[in-house]
Amino acid sequence: MPIEVPIVDCEAADAAAQLRGACMSVGFFYLTNHGIRPDLEAAVYDEMHRFFQQPLEEKNKVLANANMRGYTPMSEETLDPAVQTQGDTKEGYYICRAAQPDELHLPLHGANIFPDAKFEATTTAYFDAMTTLGFRVARLFADAAGTPDAFDAPGMFDRPMAALRLLHYSDRVSDVSSGIFGAGAHSDYGLLTLLSTDNTPGLEIYVEQQWVPVPPKPGCFIVNIGDLGERWTNGLFKSTRHRVVNRVGRERYSIPFFYEPNFTCVVKCLPSCVGSGAKYAPITSGEHLMAKYAETHDSYKL
Numbered sequence: 001m002p003i004e005v006p007i008v009d010c011e012a013a014d015a016a017a018q019l020r021g022a023c024m025s026v027g028f029f030y031l032t033n034h035g036i037r038p039d040l041e042a043a044v045y046d047e048m049h050r051f052f053q054q055p056l057e058e059k060n061k062v063l064a065n066a067n068m069r070g071y072t073p074m075s076e077e078t079l080d081p082a083v084q085t086q087g088d089t090k091e092g093y094y095i096c097r098a099a100q101p102d103e104l105h106l107p108l109h110g111a112n113i114f115p116d117a118k119f120e121a122t123t124t125a126y127f128d129a130m131t132t133l134g135f136r137v138a139r140l141f142a143d144a145a146g147t148p149d150a151f152d153a154p155g156m157f158d159r160p161m162a163a164l165r166l167l168h169y170s171d172r173v174s175d176v177s178s179g180i181f182g183a184g185a186h187s188d189y190g191l192l193t194l195l196s197t198d199n200t201p202g203l204e205i206y207v208e209q210q211w212v213p214v215p216p217k218p219g220c221f222i223v224n225i226g227d228l229g230e231r232w233t234n235g236l237f238k239s240t241r242h243r244v245v246n247r248v249g250r251e252r253y254s255i256p257f258f259y260e261p262n263f264t265c266v267v268k269c270l271p272s273c274v275g276s277g278a279k280y281a282p283i284t285s286g287e288h289l290m291a292k293y294a295e296t297h298d299s300y301k302l
């Protein structure tokens with residue numbers, strides 16, 4: 001039977017049950033009725049086109065800093081270092097939650113950098129809307145996992161590690177057998193990723209021992225569970241590996257929004273998922289994310 005990526009309707013009365021089914025099987029789903037305004041999303045793409053088409057020397061003026069905010073050049077990231085023979089054929093721009101004054105001592109916390117005021121206003125408005133949606137989907141996740149209020153307590157998501165990543169893939173055709181990918185195979189690191197893409201295909205997910213394309217669906221986000229989501233549910237929900245393979249020789253733009261718990265949040269198996277014993281040791285969100293960044297980014301060192 002062909003593998004179908006399920007749809008979760010954010011507004012449906014049984015949205016949590018839909019999410020549970022999707023996360024136990026495929027680990028990816030299309031999210032509809034999410035409430036993000038299409039004109040706001042389109043405005044972010046306009047800013048991306050404007051930014052990435054500039055000469056490298058302009059883009060390098062806002063190069064990503066130690067807190068992973070700003071521009072990351074082509075090939076800076078290698079999502080599957082064991083297999084890839086060169087970095088991902090993409091460049092990116094990170095925008096994260098702006099840190100509060102009492103968080104500035106924490107790694108990865110700081111101010112954002114922006115190339116100009118219009119880019120800042122547009123991407124910040126989108127970031128804020130996605131943060132609201134991220135928490136809404138996180139609450140559905142908790143409900144789906146059988147502990148509905150798990151994420152409401154202080155210290156869980158009141159200072160989320162939320163990151164927006166504007167990605168521009170080059171037109172270079174990938175070559176799977178020689179280790180050249182748009183983005184190498186990986187699982188995401190956190191709780192949830194909410195992905196917007198343009199109309200160009202490329203995303204593939206590894207389900208039932210095969211790579212399955214996930215084509216863009218207009219008006220929907222492509223959502224997946226990351227490693228912390230798998231740990232929280234003791235493996236009930238899947239953090240599915242995925243990659244981007246350019247098979248069409250066209251440029252591609254995408255915008256993943258990574259929604260993770262507070263840096264200091266201890267991610268420990270939910271009581272409803274312990275069953276015959278927790279499979280994963282508790283870990284803080286921050287420890288996990290920093291270790292993953294160090295494995296995959298040239299510009300990030302622990």
Ligand SMILES: O=C(O)CCC(=O)C(=O)O
Nearest residue numbers: 167183188203244254256
């Ligand atoms: O661009 C995409 O479609 C996926 C990107 C991705 O998987 C990631 O940045 O983690």
Ligand SMILES: [Fe+2]
Nearest residue numbers: 186187188242
């Ligand atoms: Fe990913």
